[in-house]
Amino acid sequence: MPAAVRGGSQVQARPRGKSPPSPKRAPARRPAASAQPRPDGAGLSPKHALIAAAGVLALSLVGVLATGGRGERIAETVAAGVDNRFGQAGFKLRAVHVEGASPMATPDIVAAAGVYKDQPVLGLDLEAVRQQVEKVGWVKEARVVRLLPDTLVIAVVERHQLAVWQHSGRTVVIDERGQPIPEADPGRFPTLPLIVGAGGAEMAPGILPTLAQRPRLMERMEALVRVDNRRWDLRMKDGSIIQLPAVGEEEALMQLEQLDQRSHILELGFERIDLRNPDVVAVRPRQTAPAGQLVAEGA
Known part of the structure; x- marks a missing residue:
């Protein structure tokens, strides 16, 4: 019994008696200042967006491993949020460059790629885009490259x-x-x-x-x-x-x-x-x- 009383009273009393000095409260103020840009993402630089996204993706991977199929749905939701964050940071599709194609073939290739303006660039599935482009009759083979922050390059070998x-x-x-x-x-x-x-x-x-x-x-x-x-x-x-x-x-x-x-x-x-x-x-x-x-x- 004395041990229980000692553990209950003295352990709780000591933190109250020793109030945290003011320097220890400073870290609590820093997140409040850095959290201000979060509502609209306007103050988040591309570099910080990449770092933040890496952390979020790592957490989503842990969720997938821990929860199975439920985690996959969580990861999809998280990925959509990451795409939006990157879009707010400026990683939106602005230009598509087609290389190696004739003027007659280029419109069909762009249409087959299925991309659109202001689409989050980092969310693009490059392999899926390549497969769609290679279904075009003009195209013998294709390669798709993402150029940050806002460009997609589609290089093709056109059929003679x-x-x-x-x-x-x-x-x-x-x-x-x-x-x-x-x-x-x-x-x-x-x-x-x-x-x-x-x-x-x-x-x-x-x-x-x-x-x-x-x-x-x-x-x-x-x-x-x-x-x-x-x-x-x-x-x-x-x-x-x-x-x-x-x-x-x-x-x-x-x-x-x-x-x-x-x-x-x-x-x-x-x-x-x-x-x-x-x-x-x-x-x-x-x-x-x-x-x-x-x-x-x-x-």
């Missing part, structure tokens, strides 16, 4: 536009692998080669580089037509046809070059050149007007 493919009443732009680029307007690519027919998109990357080495032929070609998904016909601007074999296309084009060097057949005109037989080049001349029929001058 190879040709315009026409099939079943539908016209699309295809890339170097023959894959469609849905966002590309074919009407804005008048200089791209025209591919026609089923299977043409998949097979075009194999033959177009070979044709590109022959500019004299390319400038006269109107379309590259896939026949029975086996071989190609070259339809020329003057209406003539060059028939290529199913196998050995480059060798057949070399034969055509040799023929053109000897006779300038591409300039003289023809109705059809059949290169399907590697041993024989069959040329059908353009039909002339019947005897006695007048031909307009210059025709």
Whole structure:
């Protein structure tokens, strides 16, 4: 009993008898002064905001570990509060820079990113933004970088536009692998080669580089037509046809070059050149007007 009385009376009496000196009360006054900016966050510098956010995020992590699923909801709420605090400190999205994209592709990339002005920059999920950008047909690959305090950089590798493919009443732009680029307007690519027919998109990357080495032929070609998904016909601007074999296309084009060097057949005109037989080049001349029929001058 004496021990209980001594512990109760003397321990409580000593703090009362020794009142805290004035220097010890000073720390209680400091938080009151520093707490003034808290209602609107206007007095919080970016540096202090980062330090405060680090502490809050650490506490939220402890909450997640301690409370499981309930902690995850708490962490989401805390993260939203941290984003707001950073926004008040000036970490709001002001600019999006897109690098490596053409002017036609840039609007689609920005729209796919799904970001908006004054969005908290530190709350952006960069991986999610990258995945959304890479779903855009123009984009081969993307990288997203956050530049504090207010900028997002989206660097992309754009898919090369190879040709315009026409099939079943539908016209699309295809890339170097023959894959469609849905966002590309074919009407804005008048200089791209025209591919026609089923299977043409998949097979075009194999033959177009070979044709590109022959500019004299390319400038006269109107379309590259896939026949029975086996071989190609070259339809020329003057209406003539060059028939290529199913196998050995480059060798057949070399034969055509040799023929053109000897006779300038591409300039003289023809109705059809059949290169399907590697041993024989069959040329059908353009039909002339019947005897006695007048031909307009210059025709």
